[in-house]
Amino acid sequence: MATVPLRSIQGKWVMACTIMASAMAFIDATALNVILPSLQQHLKASGPDLFWVLNAYLLMLASLILIGGTLGDKLGRKKVFGIGIFIFILGSTACGFSSSATMLIIFRVIQGIGGALMIPGSLSLISSSIDEKERGKAIGTWSAATTLVTMGGPALGGALADAGLWRYIFFINVPIGIIVLFFLGTKVKEIKDEQDNNKVDFYGAIAIAFGLALLTFGFLRLPAVGFNHIQGYGSIGAGILLLFAFVFIERKSSHPMMPLGLFTNSIFTGTNLLTFFLYAGLGAGMLFISLNMVQVQGYTQLESGLTFLPFTIFMVINARFAGSLADKYGPRLFLITGPFLAGAGLLILSFIKQTNGPSDYWTTFLPGILVFGFGMSLTVAPLTAAVMSSVSDHFTGTASGINNAVSRIAGVFTNAVLGSMAVLLFSGALQQEIKALPFNAQQKQAIIAQTANLGNAKVPAGLTAIQQKTVTMAYHAGFITAYSKIMKISAGLGFLAALMALIFVQTPKKKALL
Known part of the structure; x- marks a missing residue:
């Protein structure tokens, strides 16, 4: 051309x-x-x-x-x-x-x-x-x-x-x-x-779209459900299989x-x-x-x-x-x-x-x-x-x-x-940060639950001003x-x-x- x-x-x-x-x-x-x-x-x-x-x-x-x-x-x-x-x-x-x-x-x-x-x-x-x-x-x-x-x-x-x-x-x-x-x-x-x-x-597009979507869903669910939950390993496994299917479709x-x-x-x-x-x-x-x-x-x-x-x-x-x-x-x-x-x-x-x-x-x-x-x-x-x-x-x-x-x-x-x-x-770093701090088990659980929000983690309600400052510093360090x-x-x-x-x-x- x-x-x-x-x-x-x-x-x-x-x-x-x-x-x-x-x-x-x-x-x-x-x-x-x-x-x-x-x-x-x-x-x-x-x-x-x-x-x-x-x-x-x-x-x-x-x-x-x-x-x-x-x-x-x-x-x-x-x-x-x-x-x-x-x-x-x-x-x-x-x-x-x-x-x-x-x-x-x-x-x-x-x-x-x-x-x-x-x-x-x-x-x-x-x-x-x-x-x-x-x-x-x-x-x-x-x-x-x-x-x-x-x-x-x-x-x-x-x-x-x-x-x-x-x-x-x-x-x-x-x-x-x-x-x-x-x-x-x-x-x-x-x-x-x-x-x-x-x-x-279109068959190739469907295979790669669903394969990538399932892989993404599986990895993003891991922190919430763990490695042993079907939403994690099941989605990741199915995604991998679909990507192999995509290669097979493209070959044929x-x-x-x-x-x-x-x-x-x-x-x-x-x-x-x-x-x-x-x-x-x-x-x-x-x-x-x-x-x-x-x-x-x-x-x-x-x-x-x-x-x-x-x-x-x-x-x-x-x-x-x-x-x-x-x-x-x-x-x-x-x-x-x-x-x-x-x-x-x-x-x-x-x-x-x-x-x-x-x-x-x-x-x-x-x-x-x-x-x-x-x-x-x-x-x-x-x-x-x-x-x-x-x-x-x-x-x-x-x-x-x-x-x-x-x-x-x-x-x-x-x-x-x-x-x-x-x-x-x-989550792992935060657990180490608060391990020695004077919080009860319920408070520590509420603090760690905020790790899903990454840097936007909020200090749980009900803590004193000094405790809030301590938790904020722990969030930042973690x-x-x-x-x-x-x-x-x-x-x-x-x-x-x-x-x-x-x-x-x-x-x-x-x-x-x-």
């Missing part, structure tokens, strides 16, 4: 539409972690509720984003991209009007369906529209521009949450989406694969949503393994940094959002530059160095104890965020370019969908497994202990991502033939 130069009129409109649409998803992602404390308070959400708010969206993305990429290749990338934007707008509007955690979780599912059609469409449009020699630069431009547009997301989310207006984080998607739909319809040409007559793999299908043959390419395999480990560490790290800052360290949500600005500034400055260098020298060095530095930054952040609040930011959180942000800025554009260049144009939508699905699956597992682990670690361990695990995931690049990713001499 015909491609156009990056600087052409058509190329500029493709970039503008994909950047603005992606910005909607990124604003939600960057702002949501910051507003979670406010959301938890206003909707009376428990810790598991928070993880479901995150996972309801991610589950839909992980299970349907593969179909979204395939539909784009088959029916037209512009058409499917536009439908996704429209559904995302509807879901965002409904999320903004939610009056309970349950309603928000349901409407996040609708957002996820829209995102599954919208997100792979952006990179697929770029890869199929822009000349191959400029593709890495275009993806780097997309990475830098979307970050620039959304770098105010955490600060905006924090400001709105502090003012009691967290719902507008969802409403802001509406005008952006309408503008994109207008320009997409009037300025961008349709692009699709005329030779693709395959059916859509004549029109798989995830063509397993793509994984015979070591670069494609390696970059997706890298994506899984890196985004698992990224998701856990950014979530628990935000919760720690607001719920334990005494930051306002606005201050918490502003602390991530160094991270986003690095992304803006380095993403396009790294993409251009990856075009010239290959992505291998960037994909080894970037994740390693990201892991090192998370490790530095894991050693933070109780601080005096924002006044200590410069010597506590900032060093780790700088290293973490610099590492991610070296990784994003080369990683995306490596994934898209490892397959032929015929598979760009599918490749984009698979890589995005892997990053979302990583988020699902992070929220489910590490979220469950955080509650257990918090949460920081859990935070430290989760951050070390996240750092290890970053190091594993670097190892995947070292083992699998070689600079190709030419595009893969798949």
